[in-house]
Amino acid sequence: MIHFVGAGPGAPDLITLRGAELLKAADVVIYAGSLVNPALLELCKADCTVHNSAEMTLEQVLAVMEAAEQAGRATVRLHTGDPCLYGAIREQMDALDALNIPYDDTPGVSSFCGAAAAAQAEYTLPEVSQSVVITRMAGRTPVPEPESIAAWAAHGASMVVFLSAGMLDGLQEELLKGAYTPTTPAALVYKATWPEEKVVRCTVGTLAEAGREHQISKTALVLVGNFLNPDYQRSRLYDPSFTTGFREASR
C-alpha cells in the first residue's frame, strides 16, 4: 500500500495525527526534499529507507514504490502542504492504478493556510471578498490563458499566488491589469510556519521592490487583496440581531 501524506507547511507538529502515524509505521518514505521539513523524518523507524524525490524522476519514484510493494513494505509518499495542490500526485496515482498497486491519500495543512496564520489574516471577510483564488504565474509549467493572473485579477478577490516568488516584477504587472491598484495591500510570506518565517507587508505597487529588499525569491506565497486591509463588516453568523439554525436573534 502506498500512502500519500500531506506534510503540512513546515512546522513538524503541523502534520495530521494520521499522517504522523503512517510515517511512524512506514518501511519506505519518499519525501519531497525541496520543501518538506526534514525534522519530520525523525518520526521514521530506524530501519526505514528514506528517498528524496527532489533528486528523482517520476519513473524512479514509481520503481521504488513498485519494489516496496512487491516486498510487502509500507510506503509513505510525503508531499509538502496538501498533496492536492501542485503536488503532481495525479500522475503517480494513475501509474499506480496501471500497476494495480493500492494507495490512499491523507490531507495536510496547505501553505496557503499556514501563510494566512502567519499574516493573522482571514481570506473571506464579509463585504470584502468571499472567494480565494489559488493560482500561479506561468513558468516552465504553462497556465491556461483564461486563468492568467490578469484574468483572475479582474475579480479583485482574495488571491494566493504559489510558485511565483521568483517572478515578482511580472506578477506585479499582471496584477495591475485587473481590479487591483498600486495601493491594494499585498504580503509576501516566506517559509510560513518554519522558524525562519517572514511576513513582509507591502502593496501591489511595491511587491517586486519588497521582494528585492527582503531577498525573497523562493519558498514564498504572495497574498493579494483588500482582506489585508483593516476595513470589513463583521460576520452575520455571530451578530446578535441574526437568527441562525442554532441561536435566536436577541435584538
Ligand code: SAH
Ligand atoms: N502542496 C503544497 C504546494 C506545493 S508547490 C501546499 O499545499 O502548500 C510549492 C510552492 O508552495 C512554493 O513555491 C511556495 O510558493 C509554496 N510554499 C510551500 N510551502 C510554503 C511555506 N511554508 N511558506 C510559503 N510558501 C510555501
